[in-house]
Amino acid sequence: MHTVVERELELELVLSPECSIPVAALLSYRPDDPYAVHVTFHTGTDHPVNWTFARELLVEGVFRPCGHGDVRVWPTKVAGRGVVLMALSSPDGDALLQAPAAQVSAWLERTLVAVPPGTEFGRLGIDDGLAELLAPTPADDLWLGDPWLPDDFTDGE
Template identity: 35%
Template sequence: MTSEHTEQLISLYNGSIPVRSRWTYRTAEPFTIAAAFQTDNDSWVEWVFARDLLLAGLSSAAGEGDVRFRPGSDASDRVLYVEIESPDGHAMLVMSHADVADFAAVTAAMVPVGEEGDFFDVDALIAEITNV
């Protein structure tokens, strides 16, 4: 049995433009989180990254690749800076730290941190890779 949790979160691009995002966690893929961001033309761009990266980024700067997190604060609240980068461009999003932390807490309730291997089906992965 697998389960999925998806949250709709609003972020700000360069502190001014609201961006809808959809964050998804699946017990069948316990090591990863998918975050999709809505673009101007109503399509979505999805990024998949390690759950450990998000958890680390909630307390200190984390990430050296295409996805980076850094906690901070603005005039009124704690925020989480999310940087995403690709050959097509770069974006800095500012999100509510509490909202992202709540999402992370739900993922930990679904699959406790450190127990991801108990939920990961390595046989299914091998079958997928060998049946290409």
């Protein structure tokens, strides 16, 4: 059984140092996709905005600046409280989001309990998938036989 670890949060979309607007978000972690975290932003439209990035990036970003390119994460303080900032860039635009550090950290801790660091690879099912893919089937006997030899042919007799 795969337990999905979810947390609804209210983030702040930072428009300027003086202005931000609340954005409802859902943090989601699935053990069958063990390296990724999923964030769904509910922007008040019929189509939520989904982002997926490395769990390790968010874990590290709670403690120190990390990431480059499309996703950057870093901790800071705003009005005396700890927050995690996430800078997201896409061809459609850029966003700076602020999340409560304590809530993000508590959710991340639950994901780390569900799938401890270093055990993610075992959750991918690669060995099972390869075994299934490479398992012989009855049809393999047809392909492995020599089509030019009669069925009653015996070698060396």
